[in-house]
Amino acid sequence: MNERLNILDIWVDRVTMDQALQRVSGYVEKGDRLHTVFATNPEKNFTVPADEFLYQMFRKADLLIPDGIGMVLAARILHDVHMERVPGCELMQKACAMSADKGYKLFLYGAKEEVNKKAVEVLKERYPGIQIVGRSNGYVPKEKMDELIAEINASGAQILFLALGSPNQEKWIAEHGAKLKSVRVCQGTGGTLDVIAGAVKRAPEIYCRLGLEWLFRLIEDPSRIKRQKVLPVFAGLVAIEKIKMILRKSRHSNKKTGNGV
Ligand code: UDP
Numbered sequence: 001m002n003e004r005l006n007i008l009d010i011w012v013d014r015v016t017m018d019q020a021l022q023r024v025s026g027y028v029e030k031g032d033r034l035h036t037v038f039a040t041n042p043e044k045n046f047t048v049p050a051d052e053f054l055y056q057m058f059r060k061a062d063l064l065i066p067d068g069i070g071m072v073l074a075a076r077i078l079h080d081v082h083m084e085r086v087p088g089c090e091l092m093q094k095a096c097a098m099s100a101d102k103g104y105k106l107f108l109y110g111a112k113e114e115v116n117k118k119a120v121e122v123l124k125e126r127y128p129g130i131q132i133v134g135r136s137n138g139y140v141p142k143e144k145m146d147e148l149i150a151e152i153n154a155s156g157a158q159i160l161f162l163a164l165g166s167p168n169q170e171k172w173i174a175e176h177g178a179k180l181k182s183v184r185v186c187q188g189t190g191g192t193l194d195v196i197a198g199a200v201k202r203a204p205e206i207y208c209r210l211g212l213e214w215l216f217r218l219i220e221d222p223s224r225i226k227r228q229k230v231l232p233v234f235a236g237l238v239a240i241e242k243i244k245m246i247l248r249k250s251r252h253s254n255k256k257t258g259n260g261v
Pocket of ligand 1: 110111112137138139163164165166168189190191192193194
């Protein structure tokens with residue numbers, strides 16, 4: 001079942017972590033084409049519609065996971081749908097564990113050179129048998145991009161983790177996705193390699209459980225305020241949308257019962 005919910009100007013898919021993982025495995029096993037997996041969060045409600053290219057990329061994505069608590073709460077308020085969070089960071093690591101088990105070939109593209117290298121080492125140690133068939137830091141100059149794409153194709157990678165941050169990674173796949181030959185799943189993973197390599201701390205469990213991961217990231221890196229200042233705006237827009245929905249519903253029922261003027 002693919003239930004895509006509209007949240008203000010973007011979307012989110014109603015999936016659990018297990019279902020998201022099954023989808024990834026299904027895409028690899030089907031082996032017919034490239035599938036894109038992106039994380040959705042309140043911030044993207046502002047960045048995605050502002051760029052037509054990015055907007056189309058999101059609209060056509062195969063899987064839009066509810067990465068942050070903002071989308072989970074918005075889905076509850078606007079659609080009365082109870083979802084769990086599917087953090088992209090966790091999905092990637094679970095996909096790595098699954099790939100070690102099933103023999104899927106992985107390529108890691110993104111983050112600084114030392115971070116990318118360290119993340120590969122950590123994943124190899126953590127998931128014995130994992131096939132990381134290639135890696136590249138995320139600072140490849142434009143003129144070397146064809147070389148990188150040739151390297152990804154020659155590696156036979158089936159899953160590509162794109163860790164360039166958003167919207168760089170979504171734009172990269174929009175521009176280069178059609179040139180990828182063996183890749184069946186491309187997941188945008190943002191800063192996940194930094195977390196795996198230990199360069200950035202993941203929020204402690206208590207923050208995650210309370211839906212306050214964003215607060216932890218803000219405390220750790222106050223410069224994120226520039227990006228996170230849209231959060232209260234998002235909350236306000238969700239509240240306005242909810243009020244509009246209630247008004248529409250009451251007008252509709254008034255019409256039906258003949259109470260309307
Ligand atoms: N990055 C990259 N190439 C670039 C710009 C950024 O590889 O040209 C990497 C950066 O090193 C970091 C990640 O992209 O590892 C961005 O992390 P951030 O937490 O900002 O991403 P988010 O998860 O918020 O999208």
